[in-house]
Amino acid sequence: MTSLRSRSGAITFGLIGYLFLVEIVSGILQGYYVPLISDLVRYLHIHDADFNWFEAAQLLLSALVVPILAKLGDMFGHKRILLISTVLTAAASWALVFADNFATFLIAWALQGFYVVWLPLEVALIFDRGRRTGTGASQTRKAAAFLVVALEAGAIIGALLGGRVFGWLGENVPLTLTVPAIAVTLVFFAILFGVPESIPIRGRSLDMVGFGILTMGLLLITSGLTLLRINGPGAWWVYLLIIAGLLVFIPFGRYELKQDDPAIDLRVLRQPTMWPVQLTAGLIGISLLGAQAPLSTYAGTDPSHGYGLGLHSGDRSTLIGVYLISMIVGAVLFPLLSRRLSPRATLIVAAFFVAVGYLLFIPFHLEVWQVFLNMIVVGLGSGALVGAMPAAAAAAAPPGQTGIAAALTNTTKTIGGSFASAVFGIVLAAGVLTAAAGTASSLLGYMTVWVVCGVGALIAAVLLFFVPRLAFADAVE
Numbered sequence: 001m002t003s004l005r006s007r008s009g010a011i012t013f014g015l016i017g018y019l020f021l022v023e024i025v026s027g028i029l030q031g032y033y034v035p036l037i038s039d040l041v042r043y044l045h046i047h048d049a050d051f052n053w054f055e056a057a058q059l060l061l062s063a064l065v066v067p068i069l070a071k072l073g074d075m076f077g078h079k080r081i082l083l084i085s086t087v088l089t090a091a092a093s094w095a096l097v098f099a100d101n102f103a104t105f106l107i108a109w110a111l112q113g114f115y116v117v118w119l120p121l122e123v124a125l126i127f128d129r130g131r132r133t134g135t136g137a138s139q140t141r142k143a144a145a146f147l148v149v150a151l152e153a154g155a156i157i158g159a160l161l162g163g164r165v166f167g168w169l170g171e172n173v174p175l176t177l178t179v180p181a182i183a184v185t186l187v188f189f190a191i192l193f194g195v196p197e198s199i200p201i202r203g204r205s206l207d208m209v210g211f212g213i214l215t216m217g218l219l220l221i222t223s224g225l226t227l228l229r230i231n232g233p234g235a236w237w238v239y240l241l242i243i244a245g246l247l248v249f250i251p252f253g254r255y256e257l258k259q260d261d262p263a264i265d266l267r268v269l270r271q272p273t274m275w276p277v278q279l280t281a282g283l284i285g286i287s288l289l290g291a292q293a294p295l296s297t298y299a300g301t302d303p304s305h306g307y308g309l310g311l312h313s314g315d316r317s318t319l320i321g322v323y324l325i326s327m328i329v330g331a332v333l334f335p336l337l338s339r340r341l342s343p344r345a346t347l348i349v350a351a352f353f354v355a356v357g358y359l360l361f362i363p364f365h366l367e368v369w370q371v372f373l374n375m376i377v378v379g380l381g382s383g384a385l386v387g388a389m390p391a392a393a394a395a396a397a398p399p400g401q402t403g404i405a406a407a408l409t410n411t412t413k414t415i416g417g418s419f420a421s422a423v424f425g426i427v428l429a430a431g432v433l434t435a436a437a438g439t440a441s442s443l444l445g446y447m448t449v450w451v452v453c454g455v456g457a458l459i460a461a462v463l464l465f466f467v468p469r470l471a472f473a474d475a476v477e
Contacts, residue, residue, distance in 0.1 A: 019126070067411055128199060
């Protein structure tokens with residue numbers, strides 16, 4: 001089979017092709033349901049605000065299970081766990097077809113979040129094969145770029161298909177929901193027959209106590225942030241949950257440092273090639289997961305308020321589409337620029353792009369072309385970082401820990417996004433009280449969102465300067 005390298009164990013185009021299909025389906029899952037939200041709300045006889053519980057439940061589950069599944073991949077083979085997570089995602093996707101009430105739909109929607117572990121497992125699997133040739137870092141960057149292209153292309157395909165399939169099928173919700181379920185089912189066979197297994201390191205063990213403490217801390221933090229967004233800043237008890245979750249990491253750290261095979265190797269995590277990447281993932285998660293809803297509402301706000309673009313749903317979809325396309329371009333450019341500059345320098349440039357893009361909103365936000373230009377700049381940086389962060393973490397990890405290292409970038413990104421969603425929701429809701437007609441959030445609220453996203457990305461760029469200059473590079477680069 002044709003390969004990126006001729007030596008044994010090289011990363012093959014066939015392998016990338018099959019994983020490309022997996023990420024296409026991952027993107028479809030992320031984009032397909034978005035245009036159907038209003039129809040799902042009516043079908044389930046719930047309120048619009050109740051849909052927030054679905055998103056919160058899925059984010060919570062992904063934050064809890066991704067580190068455990070990734071560690072199991074390091075122990076038993078990344079393909080094996082990729083297959084298991086695909087089976088669980090397919091079962092949940094089919095359960096959505098038959099769910100006809102809030103409770104069952106909530107459970108199925110949460111369980112569908114197992115797909116979030118796909119990208120970290122794929123990155124670990126690719127790096128494992130590339131490591132045998134001495135070119136794991138560079139080959140993983142290239143492969144991760146293609147996977148991000150597939151992910152964003154799948155999101156575009158899903159967003160375009162969701163509403164149209166609903167119309168083609170006579171607005172039948174169960175039939176419409178079979179499409180992503182079929183896609184996940186088919187991609188299981190692509191993994192089964194097309195993806196080779198990685199070589200796990202024998203003699204590993206699953207630190208159940210460590211993962212138990214970690215799960216408790218993440219559960220308290222993410223639950224607190226979710227409840228803060230739903231109940232507002234007046235619910236004092238949610239702060240106790242968040243503080244308790246943070247305090248849990250004190251005994252967690254002490255316990256893990258005593259273990260020979262810990263759940264999270266803190267000694268690796270505190271290395272200069274690792275901690276800036278993990279913090280960058282959390283800071284970039286603020287804009288990746290937290291700023292999209294505010295962007296959509298700002299684009300739809302009537303300009304009579306003195307701000308907003310007044311775009312209809314179709315034009316807002318175009319804005320999101322341009323953003324996703326710019327992410328694809330950024331993902332493709334990352335490995336190319338990494339060869340000319342260095343992986344570290346390119347990561348810094350990408351983070352600066354995100355920072356500049358959001359800070360440009362402060363002076364330039366009143367014209368449609370200004371908002372589109374800002375989001376293109378943000379998308380170029382974000383697209384590079386989405387694939388680069390797990391690839392960089394995998395490159396910095398020792399053998400046997402690539403999966404968990406790549407997965408932690410997803411966990412920190414999720415926590416950053418949950419924090420941003422809670423804060424932004426409160427800021428924009430407070431702005432409604434002072435905005436004209438009481439329907440649009442104040443301009444100050446939106447500016448707060450943009451400043452937080454921009455400054456967060458700026459801090460991430462500065463932190464990446466602490467990474468050694470030649471980090472994440474092949475020995476032969």
